[in-house]
Amino acid sequence: MEYLTFxxxxxxxxxxxxxxxxxxxxxxxxHPTYKERVKARRELERTQQETEDDIVLPPASDKRALxxxxxxxxxxxxxxxxxxxxxxxxxxxxxxxxxxxQPQELLRYMKESxxxxxxxxxVKYLEIANEKVNEAFxxxxxxxxxxx
Numbered sequence: 001m002e003y004l005t006f007x008x009x010x011x012x013x014x015x016x017x018x019x020x021x022x023x024x025x026x027x028x029x030x031h032p033t034y035k036e037r038v039k040a041r042r043e044l045e046r047t048q049q050e051t052e053d054d055i056v057l058p059p060a061s062d063k064r065a066l067x068x069x070x071x072x073x074x075x076x077x078x079x080x081x082x083x084x085x086x087x088x089x090x091x092x093x094x095x096x097x098x099x100x101x102q103p104q105e106l107l108r109y110m111k112e113s114x115x116x117x118x119x120x121x122x123v124k125y126l127e128i129a130n131e132k133v134n135e136a137f138x139x140x141x142x143x144x145x146x147x148x
Contacts, residue, residue, distance in 0.1 A: 055095055060137040070099050081118060090121040094129035097122070 028034065055073075058065035073096040080089035093110065100106045111119050 055091065055132075057095075057133060057136040066099055070096050073099075081114065086115070086118040086121060090118060090125050091129070093122055094125045095133065097126060098129045098133045 058069050060066070073092045077089045077093035077096060080086075080092065093114075097103050097106055097110070107123075110122060114122065
């Protein structure tokens with residue numbers, strides 16, 4: 001008999017807690033500024049991720065810095081692939097491919113080792129990365145000419 005009482009009390013507490021959760025979730029979602037706050041939070045998260053993904057290229061004249069940048073971008077890309085974040089991984093790997101002395105060989109290796117969806121994204125992002133690298137190198141070469 002005691003077992004049924006404890007079971008009933010536990011069941012009542014569970015139902016009460018579930019009702020509490022549903023009630024306050026409804027109250028939260030029906031608040032007049034709920035949608036605005038959600039949009040603002042998502043926008044903030046998106047801008048933080050975009051600024052976080054900005055990649056700073058080393059000067060084109062510094063070969064050691066370019067080699068180090070290449071290695072770090074490959075490492076970051078591999079870490080992000082393992083974490084399942086293909087979009088950010090593709091950005092890092094595309095910069096590595098653009099700065100690689102033999103990009104065709106690296107692309108062949110990546111085609112074999114990357115998941116298919118990541119490789120497709122990588123190929124699409126290569127053009128953007130190439131443009132950004134060319135722009136950055138043009139700016140750095142113009143800055144070096146101004147200094148001299």
